[in-house]
Amino acid sequence: VNxxxxxxxxxxxxxxxxxxxxxxxxxxIAERLIQQDNFEVYGTYLNSRPWTHPGIKWTRADxxxxxxxxxxxxxMDIIIQAAATTSxxxxxVTRPYYHVTDNVVMNAYIFRAAHExxxxxxxxxxxxxxxxxxxxxxxxxxxxxxEEMYPNYFGGAWTKVYNEKMCEFxxxxxxxxxxxxxxxxxxxxxxxxDLEKSHVFGATVAKVMTAKDGARIVVWxxxxxxRDLLYQSDLVDVVMLALDKQDAKxxxxxxxxxxxxxxxxxxKKIISLSGKNxxxxxxxxxxxxxxxxxxxxxxAKRLLGWSPxxxxxxxxxxxxxxxxxxxxxxxxxx
Numbered sequence: 001v002n003x004x005x006x007x008x009x010x011x012x013x014x015x016x017x018x019x020x021x022x023x024x025x026x027x028x029i030a031e032r033l034i035q036q037d038n039f040e041v042y043g044t045y046l047n048s049r050p051w052t053h054p055g056i057k058w059t060r061a062d063x064x065x066x067x068x069x070x071x072x073x074x075x076m077d078i079i080i081q082a083a084a085t086t087s088x089x090x091x092x093v094t095r096p097y098y099h100v101t102d103n104v105v106m107n108a109y110i111f112r113a114a115h116e117x118x119x120x121x122x123x124x125x126x127x128x129x130x131x132x133x134x135x136x137x138x139x140x141x142x143x144x145x146x147e148e149m150y151p152n153y154f155g156g157a158w159t160k161v162y163n164e165k166m167c168e169f170x171x172x173x174x175x176x177x178x179x180x181x182x183x184x185x186x187x188x189x190x191x192x193x194d195l196e197k198s199h200v201f202g203a204t205v206a207k208v209m210t211a212k213d214g215a216r217i218v219v220w221x222x223x224x225x226x227r228d229l230l231y232q233s234d235l236v237d238v239v240m241l242a243l244d245k246q247d248a249k250x251x252x253x254x255x256x257x258x259x260x261x262x263x264x265x266x267x268k269k270i271i272s273l274s275g276k277n278x279x280x281x282x283x284x285x286x287x288x289x290x291x292x293x294x295x296x297x298x299x300a301k302r303l304l305g306w307s308p309x310x311x312x313x314x315x316x317x318x319x320x321x322x323x324x325x326x327x328x329x330x331x332x333x334x
Contacts, residue, residue: 016041
């Protein structure tokens with residue numbers, strides 16, 4: 001390729017903004033995008049220190065501030081909205097309002113700015129907490145707004161539904177294409193491995209990897225609730241395929257592995273694959289969310305050609321290896 005060709009290639013690159021590029025999902029997406037030749041990658045951060053790579057340009061922005069959101073989005077072609085206020089089961093149970101206000105305000109400003117600046121593509125990450133507990137895989141159309149949601153999910157779930165509808169609203173009045181992804185529990189590198197703020201997978205990995213052989217690790221509740229777990233690279237694949245293949249102005253996809261595993265079984269599996277000899281103790285006084293859920297992802301397979309590639313065992317092994325290399329030296333073994 002001659003110099004002129006390279007310069008022309010740079011001109012043709014799309015400016016893609018990853019909101020929350022220091023977060024778990026945002027970082028994994030940003031790292032994939034950097035490997036592509038057709039994107040000029042930008043990322044936002046707020047409280048976390050941005051990671052260093054020549055392939056990403058950083059902007060510090062409080063996206064709950066209208067002016068900062070507008071300034072950050074101006075000039076972009078594509079927005080990947082991975083910024084959110086998130087935490088684990090403890091906050092969901094004891095502070096259910098925590099996931100509501102900031103996330104509503106943030107997305108309202110982002111979607112409005114995207115509309116006013118005529119951004120061509122927006123990807124928004126929803127989740128599955130609006131679904132009822134079920135013994136069968138649930139499709140996108142199985143959500144029924146007239147059914148009562150699980151009480152501890154009520155605020156956060158309706159916030160997600162509202163934001164999904166805002167994506168659909170703006171897709172109807174503007175020129176942009178919106179992709180909404182209802183993903184199951186995502187796990188893998190860059191997850192939160194924190195006992196207070198993590199979801200069940202990250203918290204369990206932290207407990208197992210910081211425990212000495214022969215020690216006991218505590219599981220909150222009986223562990224009979226069941227979760228659908230999806231490795232991070234499979235979620236990133238959905239994003240890349242949607243950017244490439246989606247024709248509709250608005251599309252909503254489930255993204256999960258299509259099967260559920262109980263928390264008790266997951267803990268045993270992580271212990272086994274870690275190679276440690278640990279005992280399990282159940283603390284029935286701690287909060288747990290007693291639901292069962294897995295996703296039917298036939299729509300994503302039909303429209304995008306997507307299906308998950310990483311098995312749970314393989315995903316756990318990759319995560320444990322990553323943890324040893326990137327977190328293990330900093331974690332306290334007790």
